[in-house]
Amino acid sequence: MNWKNVLRLISVDIKAGRLIRGQRLRRYRESRVFQYLLYGGACLIGLAIGIGIAIFCTVVPDPQLKTLLYQSTRDLFVSFPTLVLIFSVVFTMMGQIQRMGVRASLQPPYWLPITWKEHTLASTLANLIGVPLAALILLSSVIATVSIFLGETPIAVFTIFALLASAFLASTTTEIFRVLQVRFVGAVYKSTGKAAVWVRFVGSLLFLVVFYIVWFAFTSGASSVALIEAVAGAQQAVWFVPYVWLGMSLAAFMSGLLVQTMLFLLASLLFILALFYVAAKLNAKFGLYEPPAITVSRGIYAPKVGFLGKLGFSSLEAAVIRKDFKAFTRRRELMYVFIMPLVFILMPLMQYFGVYGRPVQPEGSRFLFALMLLIPGAMMAAMMGLMIIGEEGEPVWHFFSSPVTARSLVKCKYALIIIFSCVATLVCGVVGILIARPSLDIAVALLAESMLLIFALGAVSLGAGITGADFTEVPRPRMVRPLTAFVYMFLCMVLASVIFFPLLLHALTTGYIPTPIPVPLPKIDLYIAVSISAVMALITTFVFYKIALKNAEEFLIKAEI
Amino acid sequence: MIPSVESALKLRGVSKRYEDIVAVDNIDLDVEHGEIFGLLGPNGSGKTTTLKIILGLVKPDSGSVNVLGIEATNDPIAVKKQVGYVPESPRLYEFLTGLEYLDFIGDIYGVALSEKKTRIKEYLEALELEGREGDMISSYSEGMKQKIALISAFLHKPKLLLLDEPLSGLDPRSARIVKDLLRKLTSQGVTTIMSTHILEIAQAMCDRLAIMYEGRLLALGNMEELRQKARLPGSDLEDIFLKLTGTEDVREVVEALLK
Numbered sequence: 122m123n124w125k126n127v128l129r130l131i132s133v134d135i136k137a138g139r140l141i142r143g144q145r146l147r148r149y150r151e152s153r154v155f156q157y158l159l160y161g162g163a164c165l166i167g168l169a170i171g172i173g174i175a176i177f178c179t180v181v182p183d184p185q186l187k188t189l190l191y192q193s194t195r196d197l198f199v200s201f202p203t204l205v206l207i208f209s210v211v212f213t214m215m216g217q218i219q220r221m222g223v224r225a226s227l228q229p230p231y232w233l234p235i236t237w238k239e240h241t242l243a244s245t246l247a248n249l250i251g252v253p254l255a256a257l258i259l260l261s262s263v264i265a266t267v268s269i270f271l272g273e274t275p276i277a278v279f280t281i282f283a284l285l286a287s288a289f290l291a292s293t294t295t296e297i298f299r300v301l302q303v304r305f306v307g308a309v310y311k312s313t314g315k316a317a318v319w320v321r322f323v324g325s326l327l328f329l330v331v332f333y334i335v336w337f338a339f340t341s342g343a344s345s346v347a348l349i350e351a352v353a354g355a356q357q358a359v360w361f362v363p364y365v366w367l368g369m370s371l372a373a374f375m376s377g378l379l380v381q382t383m384l385f386l387l388a389s390l391l392f393i394l395a396l397f398y399v400a401a402k403l404n405a406k407f408g409l410y411e412p413p414a415i416t417v418s419r420g421i422y423a424p425k426v427g428f429l430g431k432l433g434f435s436s437l438e439a440a441v442i443r444k445d446f447k448a449f450t451r452r453r454e455l456m457y458v459f460i461m462p463l464v465f466i467l468m469p470l471m472q473y474f475g476v477y478g479r480p481v482q483p484e485g486s487r488f489l490f491a492l493m494l495l496i497p498g499a500m501m502a503a504m505m506g507l508m509i510i511g512e513e514g515e516p517v518w519h520f521f522s523s524p525v526t527a528r529s530l531v532k533c534k535y536a537l538i539i540i541f542s543c544v545a546t547l548v549c550g551v552v553g554i555l556i557a558r559p560s561l562d563i564a565v566a567l568l569a570e571s572m573l574l575i576f577a578l579g580a581v582s583l584g585a586g587i588t589g590a591d592f593t594e595v596p597r598p599r600m601v602r603p604l605t606a607f608v609y610m611f612l613c614m615v616l617a618s619v620i621f622f623p624l625l626l627h628a629l630t631t632g633y634i635p636t637p638i639p640v641p642l643p644k645i646d647l648y649i650a651v652s653i654s655a656v657m658a659l660i661t662t663f664v665f666y667k668i669a670l671k672n673a674e675e676f677l678i679k680a681e682i
Numbered sequence: 683m684i685p686s687v688e689s690a691l692k693l694r695g696v697s698k699r700y701e702d703i704v705a706v707d708n709i710d711l712d713v714e715h716g717e718i719f720g721l722l723g724p725n726g727s728g729k730t731t732t733l734k735i736i737l738g739l740v741k742p743d744s745g746s747v748n749v750l751g752i753e754a755t756n757d758p759i760a761v762k763k764q765v766g767y768v769p770e771s772p773r774l775y776e777f778l779t780g781l782e783y784l785d786f787i788g789d790i791y792g793v794a795l796s797e798k799k800t801r802i803k804e805y806l807e808a809l810e811l812e813g814r815e816g817d818m819i820s821s822y823s824e825g826m827k828q829k830i831a832l833i834s835a836f837l838h839k840p841k842l843l844l845l846d847e848p849l850s851g852l853d854p855r856s857a858r859i860v861k862d863l864l865r866k867l868t869s870q871g872v873t874t875i876m877s878t879h880i881l882e883i884a885q886a887m888c889d890r891l892a893i894m895y896e897g898r899l900l901a902l903g904n905m906e907e908l909r910q911k912a913r914l915p916g917s918d919l920e921d922i923f924l925k926l927t928g929t930e931d932v933r934e935v936v937e938a939l940l941k
Binding site for chain 2: 435436437439440441443444447448451452514515516518519521522523524525526677678679
């Protein structure tokens with residue numbers, strides 16, 4: 122193994138971030154300070170947290186409490202390797218999911234004298250760069266600081282080593298998953314023929330929805346605490362699973378069982394080596410990605426008489442809408458738009474049926490219904506608006522070179538946002554009505570409110586999506602500049618709250634949503650509340666649609682990419 | 683088609699600068715209707731930028747651009763309607779099939795339904811893409827993508843074709859078809875401005891040529907005029923190009939590399 126090659130490949134992966142950060146490309150100079158800021162920051166925060174915990178443990182006067190804290194810290198240390206493993210798997214998988222569909226990022230430089238082992242090692246380590254590595258540094262800093270204060274330095278050294286090994290184990294697992302996914306997905310598409318597009322759409326949605334539900338279940342509030350408790354307790358019970366051997370080894374070390382420590386440690390290292398060997402072999406066999414030739418149609422060309430034409434769209438506008446519809450159903454990186462609404466339906470549903478604990482109460486189900494009807498559509502409109510121009514990627518030159526006017530561009534893009542978001546709202550609404558069985562008044566009012574939010578937020582985010590569009594596609598399509606996305610998502614939240622406020626007041630004053638203290642306001646009629654909301658939403662839509670038009674004019678004039 | 687008295691393209695004092703690099707330096711250029719005009723020059727000489735300025739993809743820092751009698755800055759949409767463009771390395775919508783892509787392009791340019799259908803069929807047959815038109819573009823080879831890009835430029839019967847390396851990646855048969863097609867279109871009054879590095883093709887196809895270097899027009903004219911300018915009577919375009927761009931000392935370079 123040529124280690125220099127591995128380091129060079131990792132550095133290429135790090136540098137790929139330059140393009141998506143929108144740096145100036147001529148006479149490029151990288152600030153080392155900025156590059157290591159994330160890791161340095163994580164280290165400093167870790168040290169601060171560690172000192173805080175250590176001081177707290179030291180100053181506690183009660184000896185019993187002190188012993189309890191000491192014991193808890195040790196228990197937590199034991200569960201760290203498995204926890205880091207789980208979170209590293211999730212994060213590295215997230216990284217891979219975001220890169221799915223981007224051929225260039227998957228394609229190793231196979232024509233260079235680089236072995237598959239070198240490539241696999243570099244890819245595995247590069248997967249950890251970013252949030253996983255920062256989290257590792259933060260955790261290690263906490264552990265090191267606390268241990269020094271508690272006089273447990275050997276345990277700290279062992280724990281940090283176990284954390285690093287766990288992260289590597291997780292990343293190797295992700296690497297295997299990535300290669301198998303490329304192979305498996307390619308085979309499925311080839312065998313499904315014409316249905317491949319829909320197989321891909323449904324398959325990707327299912328996979329991503331399940332992934333995110335698991336992720337939210339792990340990370341949301343009480344679930345994460347439950348996870349830590351479960352890992353600490355369950356590790357011993359599943360000692361035969363190789364993924365917990367690092368944690369077992371650490372537990373044995375803490376108990377002074379040196380033979381067990383060595384056995385589990387050795388077994389862990391052998392397991393990591395075996396996994397790495399498998400990953401390298403799989404990469405050698407299936408690593409070169411060839412996009413499967415998906416045949417969507419055969420035979421005679423039969424142009425359709427556009428339904429969109431009947432709705433008042435020109436042939437140009439209808440063509441762009443049709444093209445974008447295909448983009449959102451065929452490109453995996455765009456399917457995120459559908460995932461969030463789906464997760465927003467499934468999470469409350471699972472809560473409702475008590476999957477995460479106790480089922481919700483009747484008043485809770487009202488809140489749940491409001492949530493299901495309002496959030497998915499509005500969220501979809503905001504997300505789509507931000508990405509619908511940037512999703513064009515490098516083929517955006519078609520818009521600059523063809524006779525597309527700003528008015529047409531905004532009209533067709535806005536129409537697609539509204540169509541998709543309204544469909545999402547209707548689907549969510551039907552599910553919500555079936556579960557919560559609200560009164561007709563409430564159902565209609567919330568449906569109207571949801572539509573108003575879609576129109577308003579769609580216009581706001583489309584204007585932002587035009588000015589903040591980012592067309593770089595490698596290593597992954599960014600679509601919108603992060604700062605623009607952050608600022609406008611915040612603005613969307615503020616505007617949504619303002620528009621929804623009259624209805625919220627109605628809900629609070631009429632007791633639809635119970636409050637511990639009665640709201641000292643007269644009851645607001647439902648229809649008055651919706652009317653006030655409608656006026657605010659329409660003003661917002663009008664103003665931001667105009668802004669979007671102006672932005673589109675500038676966008677088409679400043680066509681340089 | 684009856685060519686108007688005005689030139690198909692008129693550039694006056696056009697300049698474009700990217701920070702400290704002058705991409706196009708005060709260019710004056712006239713291209714007549716029904717002419718095949720070649721833009722030649724080493725890498726980074728400003729050919730692609732010039733083509734983009736003509737189409738309105740790049741806004742010049744100074745100068746005027748008149749395309750088919752229309753001031754490009756005043757009415758860019760009117761210009762774009764009459765132009766067919768193939769970029770240097772065309773990035774197409776890879777999630778569409780070839781057919782869907784051409785259908786999209788036809789609709790963008792407002793080609794009538796029956797006409798669109800006939801033209802797409804004819805072009806797909808001519809460039810041997812039949813049978814693959816229903817596959818997603820992501821599975822096409824570079825040559826096939828280039829063919830699709832060329833068809834999309836021809837589809838709406840433009841009056842001006844702007845082609846950046848049009849024959850790149852094409853198989854010999856398809857390249858021949860495209861060349862013959864361009865000549866036929868010329869006889870119908872269609873103007874073609876193409877940039878290429880393949881000097882044999884430029885010499886064989888173009889009525890007039892411009893050699894660009896560091897953003898400037900070094901020479902402009904037909905083959906005979908270029909020979910006179912380079913003082914190389916009877917020589918071919920390669921010798922003229924190397925002499926005018928000051929890069930004729932290739933032998934020394936090769937020898938130095940072989941040391």
